């Protein structure tokens with residue numbers, strides 16, 4: 001299957017099944033799909049959590065229930081890069097946490113031997129660039145917004161005698177086109193949304209020989225309505241919005257149980273407050289309350305409601321029954337989690353759709369393009385690598 005064929009098949013399937021994922025769980029008091037009510041009601045909270053952390057089990061559970069799901073594993077599949085990790089001296093990995101270092105080792109291995117000068121986009125402290133410089137890339141130029149990260153990166157590179165320089169720049173507002181060259185390998189690891197999109201566009205304009213990127217946070221720094229990059233995706237009827245793009249990021253490595261517990265309380269309290277607000281105001285739509293320091297959720301539901309009411313300019317009557325609304329929140333959370341579970345069946349497919357849009361855009365610009373996974377998803381669920389090269 002070509003990338004274009006894979007994209008078209010995925011696009012058709014996502015369009016046919018959009019009622020299951022193109023929705024906002026908080027909008028519903030009850031499950032919006034009657035055919036799924038019985039099977040979802042049979043799941044305990046523990047079953048929901050287990051299914052949610054195992055994408056293959058999710059596909060198996062929903063294949064007999066939603067037409068088309070049985071095709072998702074094949075259409076979202078990407079082959080692994082199969083490159084062998086190399087070892088580095090301890091001083092290269094200093095200051096890089098375990099999983100991140102393994103992720104970087106796999107990413108660097110999948111890029112192949114660096115023969116061209118490297119442009120490293122949204123570099124942070126330039127860990128990736130330092131590893132490429134250590135692997136004998138002729139030189140590395142790292143671009144980063146935060147001055148202190150540039151300084152720290154430059155300091156490490158100097159101490160380690162690596163051919164690397166940093167430039168501080170805001171890649172969205174500064175003139176950065178001149179950093180791209182033809183004889184260059186432009187790399188971007190986990191540059192968010194518009195940061196990697198403008199990277200791709202500028203690298204193509206400069207006819208940069210090689211472009212490699214692992215995209216993430218597809219919605220960031222972009223308009224709510226998704227603007228497709230490739231001609232094929234421009235013809236799609238999906239009309240993706242931020243809400244849908246965020247779904248692509250929801251395959252996470254399981255959060256530690258303490259974090260999960262706070263998150264559970266947070267969702268229950270937010271939904272309980274929402275039920276209270278609806279009752280007081282007569283409104284029927286969900287209104288979000290801003291994010292807040294998690295410490296708030298170790299206090300009481302009553303104090304959370306006082307804080308939220310202040311944010312929403314709502315007056316809570318003295319005799320309100322907090323227990324009643326807390327219970328409503330707990331019941332609604334069960335509904336929300338089950339809607340989210342159904343949406344999660346499609347999360348990887350949406351990410352692959354977004355990645356293929358980028359890959360097809362690069363093909364359109366004359367590049368030979370491959371799309372692979374570069375590491376296990378336990379190291380990072382954002383494990384997709386797009387590699388593009390101009391034909392010689």
Ligand SMILES: C[S@@+](CC[C@H](N)C(=O)[O-])C[C@H]1O[C@@H](n2cnc3c(N)ncnc32)[C@H](O)[C@@H]1O
Pocket residue numbers: 121122123124125127128143144145146149169170171172173188189190191192195
């Ligand atoms: C998720 S981090 C990735 C860092 C590094 N590439 C890695 O994988 O370890 C994203 C980086 O992009 C930088 N960044 C965010 N907005 C930027 C902008 N407008 N211009 C340049 N860099 C930006 C951030 O400061 C951050 O260091």
